[in-house]
């Protein structure tokens with residue numbers, strides 16, 4: 001079975017082809033990606049209407065590219081998958097519209113995929129895939145969640161942020177430090193030159209009994225420290241970047257280890273854009289080694305949004321339940337959608 005996957009939930013257009021054979025873990029044939037960050041940078045964040053229009057410009061050229069790269073004809077596609085939600089309504093509609101039109105023209109079934117399911121299954125495309133069950137730490141620009149993943153489609157929410165997402169905390173702090181957009185990678189780069197001990201930042205909910213997170217207070221604390229500095233010099237900014245990264249990572253690692261202990265599981269998967277953060281990876285690796293647990297990551301290129309994870313999630317779902325593929329091409333998108341109900 002060859003699955004074409006289309007991702008367009010936010011500011012990346014991604015298209016991929018995945019081959020799924022019987023029960024084996026699906027294999028990625030190729031994926032293409034267009035990031036809109038250069039376009040949104042001037043506005044300091046994603047402009048939804050511009051995002052939708054840019055998806056329209058890129059989705060078909062990227063589809064042609066992925067077919068050419070692999071020497072696959074349109075007719076060889078067995079299923080078309082697209083991100084049905086959550087995300088920006090207009091952006092989602094572009095991917096859904098193109099995917100359903102293509103499937104209708106080819107007389108093939110379509111599958112609408114939950115974006116976060118794509119993220120949390122994405123390590124299956126790495127050379128060191130996990131096996132079920134595992135804990136998933138989902139850390140993206142819009143979500144921070146700990147889930148228990150018992151199998152494909154069997155997800156239990158253990159805890160989540162009560163305000164800002166971890167990626168949002170990275171992005172908002174980066175903005176305050178004048179680092180532009182997207183803030184996460186820029187803040188991580190600057191943090192490498194700073195001393196995290198120079199500023200004492202809070203670790204919200206670190207010792208709460210549950211697995212929830214809160215990051216909104218952190219940006220206020222950073223703002224107060226910046227004010228105290230007066231005219232913050234480059235070193236102050238690097239130190240604040242390092243301190244912010246350390247605070248976010250401390251909380252993410254502490255809660256992840258808590259989730260492993262309380263579930264009795266020995267495997268954790270880290271997915272979503274913040275999963276690309278090297279400091280988070282180093283700290284988690286260290287703690288997991290200490291506790292005899294395994295940690296799995298998607299390939300770095302598949303940490304942020306991409307079409308491969310959407311094709312993969314559809315393929316893995318269909319391997320378990322082929323009735324999910326539908327030939328009803330009337331589509332809707334779900335900008336807000338809880339993963340547990342997917």
Ligand code: KG4
Pocket residue numbers: 010139140141142143166167168170171182183184185188272273274275276277278303304305
């Ligand atoms: O999963 P993703 O690509 O898109 C969403 O679904 O939100 O995640 C994007 C988020 C942004 O907040 C971005 O700043 C953050 O991931 N991010 C990082 C890094 N790379 C991306 N945060 C910290 N360190 C990084 N290296």
Ligand code: ZN
Pocket residue numbers: 115119140141272273304305
């Ligand atoms: Zn994402």
